[in-house]
Amino acid sequence: MRKVYNKILSISGNVITVKASDVGYEELAEITTHRGKSLAQVIKLDGDLVSLQVFAGSRGVSVSDEVRFLGHPMQVTYSDNMLGRIFDGAGNPRDKGPQLADEMIEVAGPSVNPAKRIIPKRMIRTNIPMIDIFNSLVVSQKLPIFSISGEPYNELLARIALQAEVDMIILGGIGLKYDEYMKFKSVLEEGGALSRSIFFMNTASDPIVESLMVPDLSLAVAEKFALKGKDVLVLLTDMTNFADAMKEIAITMEQVPSNRGYPGDLYSQLAARYEKAVDFEGAGSITVLAVTTMPGDDVTHPVPDNTGYITEGQFYLHHGYIDPFGSLSRLKQQVNGSDSSRKDHRAIMDGMIQLYAQYIETEEKRSMGFRMSSWDQKLLKYGQHFKSQMMNLTVNIPLEEALDRGWQILADCFTSEETRMRTELINEFWPTNGK
Amino acid sequence: MKPNTGKIIGVSGNMVTVSVDGNIMQNEVAYIIKGDQRLKSEIVRIGDGVAFMQVFESTKGLNIGDDVEFSGQLLSVQLGPGLLTHIYDGLQNPLPDLAEAHGFFLPRGVELKPLDETAKWKFTPSVKAGDVVVAGQSLGFVPEGIFEHQIMVPFDLRGEFTVTEVAKAGDYTITDTIAQVKDEKGKSLNISMSFRWPVKLAIEAYKEKIVPVDPLVTQARIIDTFFPVAKGGTFCIPGPFGAGKTVLQHILSRYAQVDIVIVAACGERAGEVVELLREFPELEDPRTGKTLMDRTIIICNTSSMPVAAREASVYTAVTLGEYYRQMGLDVLLMADSTSRWAQAMRELSGRLEEIPGEEAFPAYLESRIAEFYERSGLVELHDGKVGSLTIGGTVSPAGGNFEEPVTQATLKVVGAFLGLSRDRANARRFPSIHPLESWSKYPTFVDDNEVAAARDMLQRGSDVGQMMMVVGEEGTSHEDFQLYLKGEFLDSVFLQQNAFDKVDAGSSKDRQQYVFAMVNRVLKTNFQLDDKEKARGFFNQLRQLFIDWNYIAMDDAEFKAQENSIDKLIKENSGNEESL
Ligand SMILES: Nc1ncnc2c1ncn2[C@@H]1O[C@H](COP(=O)(O)OP(=O)(O)OP(=O)(O)O)[C@@H](O)[C@H]1O
Numbered sequence A: 001m002r003k004v005y006n007k008i009l010s011i012s013g014n015v016i017t018v019k020a021s022d023v024g025y026e027e028l029a030e031i032t033t034h035r036g037k038s039l040a041q042v043i044k045l046d047g048d049l050v051s052l053q054v055f056a057g058s059r060g061v062s063v064s065d066e067v068r069f070l071g072h073p074m075q076v077t078y079s080d081n082m083l084g085r086i087f088d089g090a091g092n093p094r095d096k097g098p099q100l101a102d103e104m105i106e107v108a109g110p111s112v113n114p115a116k117r118i119i120p121k122r123m124i125r126t127n128i129p130m131i132d133i134f135n136s137l138v139v140s141q142k143l144p145i146f147s148i149s150g151e152p153y154n155e156l157l158a159r160i161a162l163q164a165e166v167d168m169i170i171l172g173g174i175g176l177k178y179d180e181y182m183k184f185k186s187v188l189e190e191g192g193a194l195s196r197s198i199f200f201m202n203t204a205s206d207p208i209v210e211s212l213m214v215p216d217l218s219l220a221v222a223e224k225f226a227l228k229g230k231d232v233l234v235l236l237t238d239m240t241n242f243a244d245a246m247k248e249i250a251i252t253m254e255q256v257p258s259n260r261g262y263p264g265d266l267y268s269q270l271a272a273r274y275e276k277a278v279d280f281e282g283a284g285s286i287t288v289l290a291v292t293t294m295p296g297d298d299v300t301h302p303v304p305d306n307t308g309y310i311t312e313g314q315f316y317l318h319h320g321y322i323d324p325f326g327s328l329s330r331l332k333q334q335v336n337g338s339d340s341s342r343k344d345h346r347a348i349m350d351g352m353i354q355l356y357a358q359y360i361e362t363e364e365k366r367s368m369g370f371r372m373s374s375w376d377q378k379l380l381k382y383g384q385h386f387k388s389q390m391m392n393l394t395v396n397i398p399l400e401e402a403l404d405r406g407w408q409i410l411a412d413c414f415t416s417e418e419t420r421m422r423t424e425l426i427n428e429f430w431p432t433n434g435k
Numbered sequence B: 001m002k003p004n005t006g007k008i009i010g011v012s013g014n015m016v017t018v019s020v021d022g023n024i025m026q027n028e029v030a031y032i033i034k035g036d037q038r039l040k041s042e043i044v045r046i047g048d049g050v051a052f053m054q055v056f057e058s059t060k061g062l063n064i065g066d067d068v069e070f071s072g073q074l075l076s077v078q079l080g081p082g083l084l085t086h087i088y089d090g091l092q093n094p095l096p097d098l099a100e101a102h103g104f105f106l107p108r109g110v111e112l113k114p115l116d117e118t119a120k121w122k123f124t125p126s127v128k129a130g131d132v133v134v135a136g137q138s139l140g141f142v143p144e145g146i147f148e149h150q151i152m153v154p155f156d157l158r159g160e161f162t163v164t165e166v167a168k169a170g171d172y173t174i175t176d177t178i179a180q181v182k183d184e185k186g187k188s189l190n191i192s193m194s195f196r197w198p199v200k201l202a203i204e205a206y207k208e209k210i211v212p213v214d215p216l217v218t219q220a221r222i223i224d225t226f227f228p229v230a231k232g233g234t235f236c237i238p239g240p241f242g243a244g245k246t247v248l249q250h251i252l253s254r255y256a257q258v259d260i261v262i263v264a265a266c267g268e269r270a271g272e273v274v275e276l277l278r279e280f281p282e283l284e285d286p287r288t289g290k291t292l293m294d295r296t297i298i299i300c301n302t303s304s305m306p307v308a309a310r311e312a313s314v315y316t317a318v319t320l321g322e323y324y325r326q327m328g329l330d331v332l333l334m335a336d337s338t339s340r341w342a343q344a345m346r347e348l349s350g351r352l353e354e355i356p357g358e359e360a361f362p363a364y365l366e367s368r369i370a371e372f373y374e375r376s377g378l379v380e381l382h383d384g385k386v387g388s389l390t391i392g393g394t395v396s397p398a399g400g401n402f403e404e405p406v407t408q409a410t411l412k413v414v415g416a417f418l419g420l421s422r423d424r425a426n427a428r429r430f431p432s433i434h435p436l437e438s439w440s441k442y443p444t445f446v447d448d449n450e451v452a453a454a455r456d457m458l459q460r461g462s463d464v465g466q467m468m469m470v471v472g473e474e475g476t477s478h479e480d481f482q483l484y485l486k487g488e489f490l491d492s493v494f495l496q497q498n499a500f501d502k503v504d505a506g507s508s509k510d511r512q513q514y515v516f517a518m519v520n521r522v523l524k525t526n527f528q529l530d531d532k533e534k535a536r537g538f539f540n541q542l543r544q545l546f547i548d549w550n551y552i553a554m555d556d557a558e559f560k561a562q563e564n565s566i567d568k569l570i571k572e573n574s575g576n577e578e579s580l
């Protein structure tokens, strides 16, 4: 039986301090207040003084409330019965289903030995041409969607989840608005994907400290399933909320902030989560797609900035489009070569983007009132076609069809020589109804 | 002396405070005993009866009262034959061995031997009884790959020693005694092929440091011709995320003409190291015919590995570099990213509650960065041979803004600044080194004046380009337009280089000199092009010919043919070629 304490010495922010002995660093405790029970985690040991962050927040905690140490660090259930279930940031069911305690696993476990990693080589098809053709998503990739509030990033995430060729989906909601959460649920339900999904959901009205656990819980469960051979897609939205929650704790603990109030270890903290993405040789994999909203649409803000330094590229979602320029999948070259995709993949990718870049220049010239040559006219037409038939997020077609459509767009706008495509590819792929 | 012991009295993040009575020293290594795990840690501050220690592992589950064993040793690495081809973590734990013993995950509290103690090395003595030697001097050598790995008098031995006995030529392990020496007082010492050295102290067992002047040929044109790096010099590669720092370092680690390459993957992505791990053993080093791995050591402490070990990793890397320099070899060390190392210092400093400097970095950030780069250098050894250690570090500035403490502190001490530009990376102009903002204090192997003239052309071309954005092509004179096209031409055929083309990826010194002369001829020629469309067409054609030329090996018959086509095109379009 673990020791129980009834004297809380101080309460500051969401951090409480008690006098206790034989407590392990990062050990969990359960606090019973008149509001109910909450978990708390040890974040500092100083002699017999123990500081804990209270998951449900310290509001209403009284100095004589009971603190009972559990003797183990944060754990989460792991079982096949989790599929289709919804949990909160403390790992408890938030649907009406039963508590699961089949097997408890450690969260935030050790990192994968780099020597055991393999070079990623499997594409994840999403049926979104802006991803599949231009910035392919790759198994084990970690990739954020950089966006601002108001953009349909959660819709995009839900669609990718629904269409991606993966065995299961783990959705980690961090400070998610309640209606967004409901939308996710209904989209996955309607798409018949709920039964292969697990939710760890912390909504905007739930305790902030709990949101801190969501990535760890999601990734710990993902790791177990991956080791069992499953290809798991982990969706985290919104990681900026996660960083903000860390900021709050850091300030309570009187840590010296480094940049705009964020703690100096923001990079390491984010990296510890994103680096869980992995392809286990001989087993399954974890792919991480996250939403990072950029306060003030500023990519140099510490959260998107540190994220960009960690992830393997990024998708920019701007005005409802995946921006073809800023967006980059750093792993795409591993999968879009002729061996693992169609042989015209790279040519279409490079060729269409170059022409689109020329279209943007022409568009600028036009808006400045410069004269439009016949070549400019062609580019303008091309730009419109590219936007409506490729960039439009409602386009939903497999990679091969998207490549065919690429050729069709080119043929609708240009002669084959004007596209500067290699003759060999022109001969094979140029549509017969083209010019 | 019996090792000291202590007990944990506080834990916060990876910082542990320990009460201890006996004699302890700053940077001493201690082990926290947790069941059968021994968690390595290092003393970073000493108070009254208290040691503040950074723990190189996760501190999860540590308790007040846990036992701590002090080692009496500074944080050190093992030196000796067999280091090459290894992949170590920041504390010299061999990662493949750990993987073999423990599977997918990095175990806590496990330390493995950095070098194989059972392997036999073929030793050839080079001293005899009666010879007088000092630290760093060679007693003999063993073959390690293509190198003669010198077996040296351990660097911590002070004063002169007389060799009393040396092993006969033959096969020995690194723990066998291969020589016996006695010091000035007659005290005998056994020497084996391996010894330890504390990573935070520079190895200075050489005669003197000399000023680096000889270019280190990296085979990257924009570096060698415009912003050269000297053997024994230093350089930094700052740039925003995704600008191409890591790719550039990987290119350098492949093509740089040095004997030994040490890659320190410090706090970055594990996936990037995997590319090296998997590819280097397959790639041939054209200079030796062996694989690239045979000349490489990888120190890998990626972002999710313990942050204190990340802090140590750059020191581990530089110590191994200094060790091989002692053998008269040219060593190139590249650290990606020094900002992550600086951040590790920041995290530690915060936990120690030190007074923070700018952006919460510790006040000693600058001096630490300076000390690190100071360990580079060209040195003359006791036997007259010369060795070099060149250090290049990437910097990842917050927000991509170079006006931040790590970039600024680094710029103060390095000899070359290769600044990467977001715009160039977005425009896919790789390597994305900014040709107008970068600089180097080292001499280039082409004519200085020619380089200055080319840079001037680039600057003027870029100015015209800026102007044209406002006034359009119509408002630009023919002369200015030609300047602009020449700047673009120089950029696309010389500054940019295709890392994915077998031939273009690495450009030898001869080739650079040859091609640069041709590029210069174009820049200096006053072409007879009074129509902008025509001018653009001409430069497009010329560019295409040059780029194709870049893809042809110099010893290929096609090379000359292509050169002739270029020559012909230039002549056709120039009235008075040499008059400009
Ligand atoms: N020389 C090059 N040739 C072609 N592509 C390149 C080159 N350099 C960089 N790239 C492209 O840019 C991407 C990012 O490059 P890299 O990983 O080197 O960036 P980085 O500066 O190290 O970024 P971070 O700071 O996030 O680590 C690469 O994945 C590749 O697509």
Ligand SMILES: [Mg+2]
Pocket: B245, B246, B247, B268, B336
């Ligand atoms: Mg990098």
